[in-house]
Amino acid sequence: xxxxxxxxxxxxxxxxxxxxxxxxxxxxxxxxxxxxxxxxxxxxxxxxxxxxxxxxxxxxxxxxxxxxxxxxxxxxxxxxxxxxxxxxxxxxxxxxxxxxxxxxxxxxxxxxxxxxxxxxxxxxxxxxxxxxxxxxxxxxxxxxxxxxxxxxxxxxxxxxxxxxxxxxxxxxxxxxxxxxxxxxxxxxxxxxxxxxxxxxxx
Amino acid sequence: xxxxxxxxxxxxxxxxxxxxxxxxxxxxxxxxxxxxxxxxxxxxxxxxxxxxxxxxxxxxxxxxxxxxxxxxxxxxxxxxxxxxxxxxxxxxxxxxxxxxxxxxxxxxxxxxxxxxxxxxxxxxxxxxxxxxxxxxxxxxxxxxxxxxxxxxxxxxxxxxxxxxxxxxxxxxxxxxxxxxxxxxxxxxxxxxxxxxxxxxxx
Amino acid sequence: xxxxxxxxxxxxxxxxxxxxxxxxxxxxxxxxxxxxxxxxxxxxxxxxxxxxxxxxxxxxxxxxxxxxxxxxxxxxxxxxxxxxxxxxxxxxxxxxxxxxxxxxxxxxxxxxxxxxxxxxxxxxxxxxxxxxxxxxxxxxxxxxxxxxxxxxxxxxxxxxxxxxxxxxxxxxxxxxxxxxxxxxxxxxxxxxxxxxxxxxxx
Amino acid sequence: xxxxxxxxxxxxxxxxxxxxxxxxxxxxxxxxxxxxxxxxxxxxxxxxxxxxxxxxxxxxxxxxxxxxxxxxxxxxxxxxxxxxxxxxxxxxxxxxxxxxxxxxxxxxxxxxxxxxxxxxxxxxxxxxxxxxxxxxxxxxxxxxxxxxxxxxxxxxxxxxxxxxxxxxxxxxxxxxxxxxxxxxxxxxxxxxxxxxxxxxxx
DNA sequence: CATGAATGAGCATTCATTCAT
DNA sequence: AATGAATGAATGCTCATTCAT
Numbered sequence: 001x002x003x004x005x006x007x008x009x010x011x012x013x014x015x016x017x018x019x020x021x022x023x024x025x026x027x028x029x030x031x032x033x034x035x036x037x038x039x040x041x042x043x044x045x046x047x048x049x050x051x052x053x054x055x056x057x058x059x060x061x062x063x064x065x066x067x068x069x070x071x072x073x074x075x076x077x078x079x080x081x082x083x084x085x086x087x088x089x090x091x092x093x094x095x096x097x098x099x100x101x102x103x104x105x106x107x108x109x110x111x112x113x114x115x116x117x118x119x120x121x122x123x124x125x126x127x128x129x130x131x132x133x134x135x136x137x138x139x140x141x142x143x144x145x146x147x148x149x150x151x152x153x154x155x156x157x158x159x160x161x162x163x164x165x166x167x168x169x170x171x172x173x174x175x176x177x178x179x180x181x182x183x184x185x186x187x188x189x190x191x192x193x194x195x196x197x198x199x200x201x202x
Numbered sequence: 203x204x205x206x207x208x209x210x211x212x213x214x215x216x217x218x219x220x221x222x223x224x225x226x227x228x229x230x231x232x233x234x235x236x237x238x239x240x241x242x243x244x245x246x247x248x249x250x251x252x253x254x255x256x257x258x259x260x261x262x263x264x265x266x267x268x269x270x271x272x273x274x275x276x277x278x279x280x281x282x283x284x285x286x287x288x289x290x291x292x293x294x295x296x297x298x299x300x301x302x303x304x305x306x307x308x309x310x311x312x313x314x315x316x317x318x319x320x321x322x323x324x325x326x327x328x329x330x331x332x333x334x335x336x337x338x339x340x341x342x343x344x345x346x347x348x349x350x351x352x353x354x355x356x357x358x359x360x361x362x363x364x365x366x367x368x369x370x371x372x373x374x375x376x377x378x379x380x381x382x383x384x385x386x387x388x389x390x391x392x393x394x395x396x397x398x399x400x401x402x403x404x
Numbered sequence: 405x406x407x408x409x410x411x412x413x414x415x416x417x418x419x420x421x422x423x424x425x426x427x428x429x430x431x432x433x434x435x436x437x438x439x440x441x442x443x444x445x446x447x448x449x450x451x452x453x454x455x456x457x458x459x460x461x462x463x464x465x466x467x468x469x470x471x472x473x474x475x476x477x478x479x480x481x482x483x484x485x486x487x488x489x490x491x492x493x494x495x496x497x498x499x500x501x502x503x504x505x506x507x508x509x510x511x512x513x514x515x516x517x518x519x520x521x522x523x524x525x526x527x528x529x530x531x532x533x534x535x536x537x538x539x540x541x542x543x544x545x546x547x548x549x550x551x552x553x554x555x556x557x558x559x560x561x562x563x564x565x566x567x568x569x570x571x572x573x574x575x576x577x578x579x580x581x582x583x584x585x586x587x588x589x590x591x592x593x594x595x596x597x598x599x600x601x602x603x604x605x606x
Numbered sequence: 607x608x609x610x611x612x613x614x615x616x617x618x619x620x621x622x623x624x625x626x627x628x629x630x631x632x633x634x635x636x637x638x639x640x641x642x643x644x645x646x647x648x649x650x651x652x653x654x655x656x657x658x659x660x661x662x663x664x665x666x667x668x669x670x671x672x673x674x675x676x677x678x679x680x681x682x683x684x685x686x687x688x689x690x691x692x693x694x695x696x697x698x699x700x701x702x703x704x705x706x707x708x709x710x711x712x713x714x715x716x717x718x719x720x721x722x723x724x725x726x727x728x729x730x731x732x733x734x735x736x737x738x739x740x741x742x743x744x745x746x747x748x749x750x751x752x753x754x755x756x757x758x759x760x761x762x763x764x765x766x767x768x769x770x771x772x773x774x775x776x777x778x779x780x781x782x783x784x785x786x787x788x789x790x791x792x793x794x795x796x797x798x799x800x801x802x803x804x805x806x807x808x
Numbered sequence: 809c810a811t812g813a814a815t816g817a818g819c820a821t822t823c824a825t826t827c828a829t
Numbered sequence: 830a831a832t833g834a835a836t837g838a839a840t841g842c843t844c845a846t847t848c849a850t
Contacts, residue, residue, distance in 0.1 A: 048815045113316070117315060117382050162391050168375065169374065170369070173367065173374065173375065174367055189364050190368075196360055196398075196399050196400075196401065198398075199398065239822080257831095261823095420809085434725050435726055442846085454847090514723060518719070523635075524636055563799065566795045571776070577723075578775060597768035599764075601772070601802050603802065603803075653836090654837060656838095659822080660833090664821080665819095
């Protein structure tokens with residue numbers, strides 16, 4: 001069905017969709033989704049405006065799929081660390097993967113930061129889900145870490161949920177801040193700073 | 203509104219400005235600055251659209267002043283903690299004040315989170331300044347805390363700049379997350395989680 | 405229309421066309437041709453959008469054929485009454501048939517009413533032809549009716565062309581109005597009202 | 607406030623609105639409301655597109671106000687005939703006024719015809735109201751006419767509601783048809799044809 | 809015969825900004 | 830100091846139509 005010598009694009013089907021994904025990520029990452037028009041996205045992807053609507057239905061849906069796409073990748077990367085036998089090493093690995101992910105997908109990360117706590121975001125539902133999943137995963141890792149160590153004598157262990165949120169927030173901000181204000185700062189340094197949070201548990 | 207017989211018929215002057223400030227904070231807090239029109243702000247403030255431009259010159263300047271206004275209040279509140287004699291108590295106080303501030307000025311906080319790491323924000327300059335000042339202040343506090351304790355033998359102390367950024371990020375996210383997803387979580391709990399960061403220094 | 409004795413494995417050929425006809429009639433009847441998209445028609449007919457263009461060339465041609473189809477049926481139904489031996493009974497029969505037709509083909513009727521006097525309609529030519537044919541037929545019936553009766557002494561007989569137009573208009577509007585605003589009104593009642601027009605001729 | 611010698615446009619206020627009314631009537635009359643863009647209307651009125659929205663809120667509201675405007679004028683004109691002492695002369699006068707109105711406001715009339723029986727028109731409510739008011743007025747006139755004459759012996763008097771609808775429809779169509787297809791036909795001729803309807807009542 | 813991905817001109821609407829009063 | 834009518838560029842979206850398969 002596609003060996004005809006003189007043929008072309010046969011990849012057609014998902015081709016446009018992928019081009020749009022890539023172009024959107026690029027543009028939205030630097031300027032914010034509100035500042036990027038569908039026209040620009042289409043032009044950057046090398047397709048017509050109508051193709052955006054044919055493939056995604058609306059600008060919001062396009063961004064929604066961008067979010068789904070990003071979170072899927074993030075989860076894939078966090079998986080290994082989450083099941084590591086050594087809780088601390090596992091957590092350290094997760095934070096490192098997260099920081100690398102943020103470096104690789106700045107558009108997704110920035111979009112997430114900007115929209116996650118905007119009470120009336122267009123993607124409130126999906127975002128709340130994302131937040132719960134990630135914080136839950138972090139909390140589980142912290143829980144295993146805490147169980148391992150016999151609770152130190154006098155040290156008051158903070159609430160695990162709040163601690164997971166703090167670690168999540170610190171990692172997110174460390175990742176973005178590194179890219180925007182401190183490109184010279186290594187991921188290891190950031191991991192070190194983020195892991196400081198776990199000190200009371202060790 | 204004008205009881206004093208012989209005095210200023212205008213306190214009026216800045217009246218419109220204040221009304222606009224209040225209205226903007228309210229609206230932008232829930233919906234994001236891009237989703238709020240000058241028309242809405244004017245209507246909510248009970249003034250005409252022209253008045254917005256008379257007082258602020260442009261929508262961006264209005265928001266810029268909102269940022270200045272917020273950051274000034276935040277600094278005022280962080281001051282006492284920053285000069286506390288006990289470094290740890292001082293830091294704890296600062297985090298607490300920050301969380302209370304976030305609760306009191308959600309619009310400002312959300313705006314800050316959304317724009318701070320958006321590479322081409324309209325207020326990039328002011329935001330970078332804000333970020334430097336706050337992180338610097340946190341770093342100074344961490345520095346005093348570290349100096350006080352004789353560096354524990356084997357524990358590697360993380361980079362203070364990264365640690366300050368982590369603490370800043372964690373506090374910001376904890377504050378917003380509390381408002382949006384966990385209104386029942388107390389400020390003390392959040393302070394506890396944020397302060398976990400400082401464990402390696404103690 | 406297709407007496408060929410030995411089989412047709414395809415009635416198939418016109419299958420899509422018929423489905424599209426039916427679907428168009430249904431949709432256009434309630435919403436107006438401008439409010440119905442080719443996508444909707446295709447979906448309702450259970451065929452692809454390309455099939456619409458394969459069969460009709462354009463949306464306007466589809467509607468044009470809808471008009472031709474409708475007018476052909478209408479004429480077929482008006483025939484018997486037009487050749488009735490008793491002019492009055494014939495006219496009464498024609499009006500009755502017309503009202504029944506309007507009830508059966510509301511889409512066609514509404515389209516006709518909406519477009520007939522729109523000066524720059526897409527189907528101006530076909531519509532003018534339709535109008536002439538129908539009004540001519542009505543006029544002929546009125547003429548036979550008038551000839552039969554010896555012009556009443558003092559009664560001024562109105563211009564037959566104008567009278568035919570009035571009867572045409574009254575019937576069209578009575579038919580649509582019945583469907584939209586007075587479903588309980590019988591066709592007989594409407595015929596009675598429309599025939600009132602012929603009183604001066606009797 | 608406006609005597610300043612060198613002033614200009616002072617009429618400003620309703621000026622734009624009137625210009626838009628006039629331009630809309632003109633354009634919509636010949637091409638139909640769906641075929642006329644807001645751009646065209648604005649250009650024809652000599653104002654910017656934004657002004658249309660400033661004054662009317664939306665294209666649909668503009669057309670809605672056009673309908674209100676037209677119906678108000680029509681009612682004003684029908685008033686005298688409706689209260690005429692001689693029922694027949696009054697009715698004749700009403701029909702004449704209606705035909706003149708149709709000639710003067712073709713856009714309104716065509717819009718009315720096109721939308722009145724479109725089941726899902728944007729202005730369904732207003733149109734139903736218009737229809738009820740006008741048919742009610744006609745019905746009242748027919749009623750007075752019927753009461754005056756002792757019901758002729760054998761003649762079955764048709765339902766007054768249906769008769770009013772028929773007269774309404776006939777007049778509307780006669781008026782439009784005259785403009786589009788028979789400009790040479792006089793209003794008197796049309797009145798004669800429309801009044802033929804009342805014969806059974808006399 | 810039929811499909812459906814792709815197109816791009818066209819459209820209604822929004823909104824920050826200006827300016828005469 | 831304040832107003833609000835007017836502006837026009839920008840934007841998200843629709844839809845009839847084309848065409849390679």
